[in-house]
Amino acid sequence: MSIPRFKPFLSLFAAVLMLGQIASVQAEALPDFTTLVEQASPAVVNISTTQKLPDRGVAASQMPDLEGLPPMFREFFERNMPRGGPRSPQRGDRQREAQSLGSGFIVSADGYVLTNNHVIADADEIIVRLSDRSELKAKLVGTDPRxxxxxxxxxxxxxxxxxxxxxAKLKVGEWVLAIGSPFGFDHSVTKGIVSAKGRTLPNDAYVPFIQTDVAINPGNSxxxxFNMNGEVVGINSQIFTRSGxxxxxxxxxxxxxxxxxxxQLKKDGKVSRGWLGVVIQEVNKDLAESFGLDKPAGALVAQVLEDGPAAKGGLQVGDVxxxxxxxxxxxxxxxxxxxxGLKAGAKASLEVIREGKRRTVDVTVGAMPDDDQDLDAGAKAQTERSSNRLGVSVAExxxxxxxxxxxKGGVVIKEVQDGPAALIGLxxxxxxxxxxxxxxxxxKQFADIAKGLPKNxxxxMRVLRQGRASFITFKLAE
Known part of the structure; x- marks a missing residue:
């Protein structure tokens, strides 16, 4: 019997062996989370809160008719509907309780716990349940809603x-793992990778979020x-969802x-952070072109608040x-x-583009005010009309x-006609x-500048609407 007759079988055997080796290598490359979970889980806690709410005082006459409902539904409504007649001043106001669930983790052996502000917001009582199922009342040291x-x-x-x-050492694509209480299921473990770093979400300008594809649901907050070394690298806070x-x-x-x-909360009970006193916006391709930049980059100063740190340091509207x-x-x-991340009094050296030239502006950082500063749009302007090729009538x-x-200057739009102004949403x-x-x-100056605007x-254009400033761009056709 000649060996060549067995070549197809030998080739098939070699292929199967190779596939087995590849599968083995792939299996070895996948991370093993078991040790990490065993070591980290005891320090992860469940957090429940109770908020006192006024009793609805539902009168007996207002109770729905439960007759005719299936027994299961009738029992549910009877168990959950408020009992009794109208509230009596002699008995005082009764209270209902609203409960919420979240997660947290212990960062010190003497009992400091980190969690989200929205988990414990407006709570009258906070209960921390440990991994051994013991429950302890928690004291709120401080919060930072920002x-x-x-x-x-x-x-x-x-x-x-x-x-x-x-x-800061996290890398996009790195394995990460979450432990929490989604929907109240304690110590649930989910894994994924880092999808991006430094994400900014609406109304969260002071947090460079870590984006992941780790399954996070209500209760995980x-x-x-964790990273693969079993170290905490973040606090799970938000999800993007259309379904809930x-x-x-x-x-x-x-x-x-x-x-x-x-x-800062432990030391001072509050958080202080640096503040420039400017309103900024993104630099897109059109803005970059209008300001003479090689590419879209930087933060465009749309507004400088009077007497703020930026104003005192010489930063100007239009600086990038x-x-x-x-x-x-x-x-x-x-x-x-x-x-x-800077403290009040710290120095900030800003490299800016102003009128097409690079320069350095040194600013002494101030302290972030307790409340956001909004400007009042004020009363309407008196009529002094000025028509122009933009299709707007303006007044002093x-x-x-x-x-x-x-x-110190500016004009207010009185009327928007058909033309470029209407197209860009003025x-x-x-x-x-x-x-x-x-x-x-x-x-008059506005009309003169508008008359000489370049085409294509x-x-x-810098516009204030309800006190908020922003730059917009447009092109005039031939």
Whole structure:
């Protein structure tokens, strides 16, 4: 019997062997989370809160007729509907309780616990349940709604704690793992990878979120995000969803941000962060072209608040901030993260583009005000019309308007006609302060600048609407 007759069988055997080896290598490459979970789980806690609410005082006559309902549904409504007649002043106001569930983790052996602010917001009582099912009342040390971080304290000694990592060292594509209580199921474990870093979400300008595809659901909030070394690198905080459940987009607060907040809460009971006193916006392709930039980058200063740190340091409307203390500003959202990490009194060296030239502006950072500052749009302007090729009629600002808006010049739109202004969404009442990188002092100057605008090139315009400033761009056709 000749060997060549067995070649097909030998080739098949070799292929099967090779596939087996590949599968074995792939299996070995997949991470094993078992040791991590065993070591980290004892320090992960369930958090429940109770909020006292006024009793509805549902009268007996207002109770729905439960007759005719299936027994299961009738029993459910009888068990959950408020009992008794109308409220009696002699008995006083009764109370209902609203409960919520979340997660947290112990960061010190003497009982400090980190979680989300929204988990414990407005709570009258906070209960922390440990891995051994024991329950302890927690004291609220402090909260920071801007970063959604809260610090709790429970009484205990030699409590299990998590290992704390460095979120700055995280890499996109790295394996991460979450432990929490989704829908109340304690110590549920989910895994995934880091999808992106430095994400900015609406109304969260001071947190450079870690984006992951780890399954996070209601109840996971406040729980830890671990790297493969078993170190906490973030606090699971938010999900993007259209259904109310997990859709592959989860966001965690970097642990270095959370620890800075908790240290300040422990020491001072509140959080202070740096503040420039500017309103900024993203630099898109058209704005970059209008300001003479090679590419879209930086943070465009749309508004400088009077007497704020930026105003005192010489920062101007129309400046494009490219870096701060040597750290590049690629997206406008990078600036609040960097400034917020500084303390009041710190120096910030800003590299800016102004009128097409690079220069350095040194600013002494101030303290973030307790409340956001909004400008009042003021009363309507008197009529002094000025028609122009943009398709708007404008009027001079009154002295009262300039004072209320903290402006030295500008014009207010009285009427929007058919034309470019209507196409870019301008509205009556909008205040125009800059056109084609030039400050507007009067309606005549506005008309003169509008008359000489270039065609088929991006032109910038700074507009205030309800006190909020932003730059917009447009092009005039031939």
């Amino acid at each position: 970063t959604d971080v809260a610090l709790l304290k429970i009484d205990g000694k030699n409590l299990p704690t998590v290992k704390l990592g460095d979120s 406040g729980g830890p995000l 459940g997990f859709m592959g987009l989860s966001f965690a607060i970097p642990i270095d941000v959370a620890l800075d907040v908790s240290d 901030i490219l870096s701060m203390n040597g750290q590049p500003i690629d997206m406008s959202a990078d600036l609040p993260h960097l400034v917020g 600002l009154t002295a009262e308007q300039k004072k209320s808006l903290e402006l 509205q009556p009442g909008d205040v125009i302060t800059h056109l084609n990188n030039q400050a507007i002092e009067s309606s 090139r991006s032109v910038s």
